Amino acid sequence: MARRTTSGLLFQGSDWNFATLSRAYDAIEQVALEEMGLSVYPNQLEIITSEQMLDAYSSVGMPLMYQHWSFGKRFAYEEHHYRKGHRGLAYELVINSNPCITYLMEENTMAMQALVTAHAAFGHNHFFKNNYLFRQWTDAGAILSYMDFAKKYVTKCEERHGTAAVEAILDSAHALMDQGVFRYRRPPRLSSEKVRERARERLEYEEQTYSDLWRTLPQVAESRDPAEAERDASERKKVLNLPEENLLYFLEKHSLILEPWQRELLRIVRVIAQYFSPQRQTKVMNEGCATFVHYTIINRLYDQGRIGEGHMLELLQSHSNVVFQPDFNDRRYPGINPYALGFAMMQDIQRIATEPTEEDRDWFPSFAGNGDWMETLRDAWANHRDESFILQYLSPAVMRKFRLFQLSDRSSDRFVEVASIHNERGYSAVRSALANSYDVAANQPDIQVMDVDLLGDRQLRLQHNVKHGILLDEGSRDATMRHIRHLWGYEVSLAGVDAQSGRTVYECSTAKSSE
Incomplete structure (x- = not known):
């Protein structure tokens, strides 16, 4: 009591x-x-x-x-x-x-x-x-001290180098935040002591940038044996650990023009981007849980x-406002409300664990009727992100409640087809389609550093792996490439390659855009 x-x-x-x-x-x-x-x-x-x-x-x-x-x-x-x-x-x-x-x-x-x-x-x-995403990819115990360091460091840079110079670097770094996270390998843990020590060294010895070293190297002759050139390319890719998905990380480590304080600014932006990455992947689960x-x-x-x-x-009135889901033809419709979907799925898990129907037992034999709904929820909260949570726990009952169905909208057709409805096969297709829409990695542009000849033309060669024929907006693409060039110091090229066929779809470069 x-x-x-x-x-x-x-x-x-x-x-x-x-x-x-x-x-x-x-x-x-x-x-x-x-x-x-x-x-x-x-x-x-x-x-x-x-x-x-x-x-x-x-x-x-x-x-x-x-x-x-x-x-x-x-x-x-x-x-x-x-x-x-x-x-x-x-x-x-x-x-x-x-x-x-x-x-x-x-x-x-x-x-x-x-x-x-x-x-x-x-x-x-x-x-x-x-x-698990927050446990593996963020360090809750160090983020506040790191942000305190970042704020003071940026202020010192502004005092030493001027606000305009600092903001120019931050502008370019902010433009690349979505491409400044590790998705497939864990970033190193933050260490406040190491961060401060490295920052002190960079501020004290900032005049000793290694870009001067590269300026003294002789240019390699353009006419080389193709086999030798291929071996050189393979070797430098191995040394530079290419391809690299994290553009901010690559620029921070390998740009030939950045001074140490500028590299530290890139790292600050990159750490912040990495810190927020799990939140983008768990919006439905996080808000649904809360x-x-x-x-x-x-x-x-x-x-x-x-x-x-x-x-x-x-x-209850406030709660109802939070979980309100406008209809698709409502002027207030913003898409699927993550609060509404997450909360509905978690209430449904509670129902399935305590009062399952025969349909529930067929779809969720692992926990239907187990009686321990809180343990089932705690396990789901700990071990899933939005994509896998929806793929494993979205029930036909919730799909009916939200009136979900799947449309097939091919650009080659003059009509839209209702591809999946409320039957056994349709439920599975709708659930998979909805889960895929929450896969951040699949829905963000996949752009990687593929090659750069540091002893040659030093052009940074990027590749966009085009999925489902979705291309980048030319305006924002070209603007972003100018930011990359600002941080790299040399020309930047981008090739769009179809992810399935390997066919080159488009090519562009900062050299062409500046002509």
């Missing part, structure tokens, strides 16, 4: 104070840890104003962030729409760190403070700590008599 306050309720009005927040936190923590079996980082709750929340929006949600003009631009944009009433602000912001920092808006009512505490401080927190956790906790507290009916109506 949960310990109650004198009145039995955790709070009675809409106003809050720190004593009430503490009392609500203790009750939420008891349900989360003892009844739901969640495992979380230590929590740190901070109260911030709406302006501070807007500032956090503009700097990619980090409490410590270096300055850049794009953050100010976004702040002005978000503030304008917020002041005009065109959009609201998030009730909270949570940082994947150890301790886990949750920012609560001071304008929230007490009921909302309780909801977002359950949502962020326990739902998101549990997911951050236990999901929503399911807050919904379960507030209902449990209501059942215990610790939340009043009036406050419960407020909480």
Whole structure:
């Protein structure tokens, strides 16, 4: 039996104070840890104003962030729409760190403070700590100290080299953030001491750049035996570990013109991009987990008599807004709401584990009727990303609820075909198609560094592996290539190669675009 306050309720009005927040936190923590079996980082709750929340929006949600003009631009944009009433602000912001920092808006009512505490401080927190992507690819214990270092380092660079010079490098690095992550091999762990030591050395000896060494090397004669040239190309690819998927990493390590402080700026942007990579791959699961956790906790507290009916109506209204899924022909339709899909799937897992139908037993024999829905959910939260979670757990019942079906839209046809409907074969096809749409690696352009002759023309040769005939937008492609050239210092070429046939689809270069 949960310990109650004198009145039995955790709070009675809409106003809050720190004593009430503490009392609500203790009750939420008891349900989360003892009844739901969640495992979380230590929590740190901070109260911030709406302006501070807007500032956090503009700097990619980090409490410590270096300055850049794009953050100010976004702040002005978000503030304008917020002041005009065109959009609201998030009730909270949570940082994947150890301790886990949750920012609560001071304008929230007490009921909302309780909801977002359950949502962020326990739902998101549990997911951050236990999901395999975050465990393998991020270091929650080091990110805050690293961001503190990054902010101070950028400030020192601005003082030493000028704001314009620093922003020019950051502009180009930001343009490559999506191509600045390791997808198939684990990046090295952050080490604050090593980071500071390397930064100190680079600032002290920045004049000793190794690009000067390459300038003294003689040019290799253009007329070489083809077999010898092929052997040389194979050898240099081996030395440079090509092909390389992480463009920022390659430029940081091998650019012939960057000074040490510029390389460190590239590394800072690359570390931030890597930090956010798991979040892009787990949007449905992460938000679904947090929503399911807050919904379960507030209902449990209501059942215990610790939340009043009036406050419960407020909480349910807010929850309904979060999981609202507009129809495809609704002007508000933004695509599939990740909160709605994630929450629906997790509620469905709870139902299948406790009250399965014959259809459920056929589709999910491993956990249908096992009775332990929380263990099933904890296992799913720990071992999947959006693609695999949908592929393994999306049920026909949820597909019917969301009225999902698959269209075949070939460019060669003058019509759109309904390829999969609600039958056994159709359910499998719809589930696979939806899962593939959440595969970040499959849906982002696959661009890799293929070759560069450091002793020859030094042209950086990139390859875009074209999937399903989807080409890059020419405007953004050419602009991005100019950013790569700025960081590389020499011409850059890009060849689009069909991923299936190996046929070259297009070729372009910074030399041609500048003519």
